[in-house]
Amino acid sequence: MSDADLRDRLRAVDDPALDTDIVTAGLVNDITVDDGTAAIELALGAPHAPDESAIAERVREVADEGEIDVELSANVPLFDAAESSVLPGVKNVIAVASGKGGVGKSTVAVNLAAGLADRGANVGLFDADVYGPNVPQMLGSDTEPDVTTVDGEDRIEPPTAHGLKLMSVGLMIEDDDPVVWRGPVAQNTLTDLFADVSWGTLDYLVVDLPPGTGDVQLTVLQNLPITGTVVVTTPQSVAVDDSRRGIEMFGEYQTNVLGVVENMSGFVCPSCGDTHEIFGEDGGHSLADAVDVPYLGSLPLDPAIRVGADDGKPIVCQDDTNTAEAFQDLAGTVANKVGVLRRHHHQTATDRGE
Numbered sequence: 001m002s003d004a005d006l007r008d009r010l011r012a013v014d015d016p017a018l019d020t021d022i023v024t025a026g027l028v029n030d031i032t033v034d035d036g037t038a039a040i041e042l043a044l045g046a047p048h049a050p051d052e053s054a055i056a057e058r059v060r061e062v063a064d065e066g067e068i069d070v071e072l073s074a075n076v077p078l079f080d081a082a083e084s085s086v087l088p089g090v091k092n093v094i095a096v097a098s099g100k101g102g103v104g105k106s107t108v109a110v111n112l113a114a115g116l117a118d119r120g121a122n123v124g125l126f127d128a129d130v131y132g133p134n135v136p137q138m139l140g141s142d143t144e145p146d147v148t149t150v151d152g153e154d155r156i157e158p159p160t161a162h163g164l165k166l167m168s169v170g171l172m173i174e175d176d177d178p179v180v181w182r183g184p185v186a187q188n189t190l191t192d193l194f195a196d197v198s199w200g201t202l203d204y205l206v207v208d209l210p211p212g213t214g215d216v217q218l219t220v221l222q223n224l225p226i227t228g229t230v231v232v233t234t235p236q237s238v239a240v241d242d243s244r245r246g247i248e249m250f251g252e253y254q255t256n257v258l259g260v261v262e263n264m265s266g267f268v269c270p271s272c273g274d275t276h277e278i279f280g281e282d283g284g285h286s287l288a289d290a291v292d293v294p295y296l297g298s299l300p301l302d303p304a305i306r307v308g309a310d311d312g313k314p315i316v317c318q319d320d321t322n323t324a325e326a327f328q329d330l331a332g333t334v335a336n337k338v339g340v341l342r343r344h345h346h347q348t349a350t351d352r353g354e
């Protein structure tokens with residue numbers, strides 16, 4: 001079979017999000033058939049995302065039907081040159097944000113990162129929440145990072161916890177008085193700290209932003225190559241209003257919003273089994289509709305989440321509970337949204353002949 005024949009056969013593989021097949025969408029970068037084996041490079045950008053794994057699987061099936069062995073690789077260009085220069089080796093940066101404090105932003109960031117790692121991805125987690133850097137505790141890690149000197153420059157080696165590379169402002173400050181972290185100090189220190197870490201090769205770097213929409217958040221958005229942001233809200237209208245302002249701000253800074261996730265959605269009562277809507281109903285869903293961003297799902301109010309956080313064991317790693325499953329699903333959904341952004345960007349760039 002020739003390269004062209006195989007390319008033609010791959011028109012049978014649909015992209016679940018782009019509403020067309022992968023050849024028409026420009027996602028088949030390269031095909032070389034040689035001696036019964038095809039090397040195929042696909043423009044897939046979100047490793048271990050369920051949709052992209054399904055596309056790869058279908059490509060293998062189609063090749064198999066043509067009695068061809070296949071070697072698949074994936075490569076998608078980053079959005080712009082700035083992205084690759086700030087963080088070479090990091091494919092996708094996902095920021096987790098909230099309009100106000102205490103809605104479970106860090107809980108979502110930790111479990112999202114651990115959930116992506118659980119799917120097999122290489123993941124880093126950067127705790128940029130200068131006002132309450134509690135991510136190390138949630139992962140049961142208080143290891144001080146090693147500092148090595150490479151070519152005369154200090155590089156911070158991030159410790160590993162639950163399969164994640166972890167860096168937190170909380171691991172780097174001795175006197176963790178949050179007042180020290182206000183204003184320009186926080187902004188500069190964050191950007192410097194981020195750039196000094198040896199992240200290595202990562203599929204995803206999850207960044208836990210400080211709550212709210214002030215200067216520190218803006219600096220992070222402006223200085224880091226963020227692929228997209230996950231906005232966490234609770235169903236109360238005040239949290240929803242704050243989240244709406246946050247999403248509008250991200251829009252102004254041309255940051256892609258991957259979607260809204262609603263945390264503490266309903267309390268499943270262990271004694272009566274009923275679900276109680278403690279904070280109201282459906283705030284996240286209506287917010288997502290109102291600002292026209294995807295709804296990523298809802299996470300229940302479950303005391304096991306807090307216990308897991310206090311014990312350094314993220315709930316997403318605990319098997320067989322509905323709550324763990326909700327977080328596992330969230331990781332898959334977020335990875336899918338990252339994939340859509342990457343593939344869509346590639347598709348439009350290809351259409352423009354870039």
Ligand SMILES: Nc1ncnc2c1ncn2[C@@H]1O[C@H](COP(=O)(O)OP(=O)(O)OP(=O)(O)O)[C@@H](O)[C@H]1O
Pocket residue numbers: 098100101102103104105106107108129132134210211263264265299300301302303304305306307309310
């Ligand atoms: N769905 C949930 N069910 C039960 N407890 C939760 C849930 N989500 C978060 N919590 C608990 O609520 C507390 C606050 O959560 P977390 O620190 O993630 O919030 P945050 O939005 O990051 O807060 P901050 O304003 O400090 O950044 C923690 O004790 C956490 O374990």
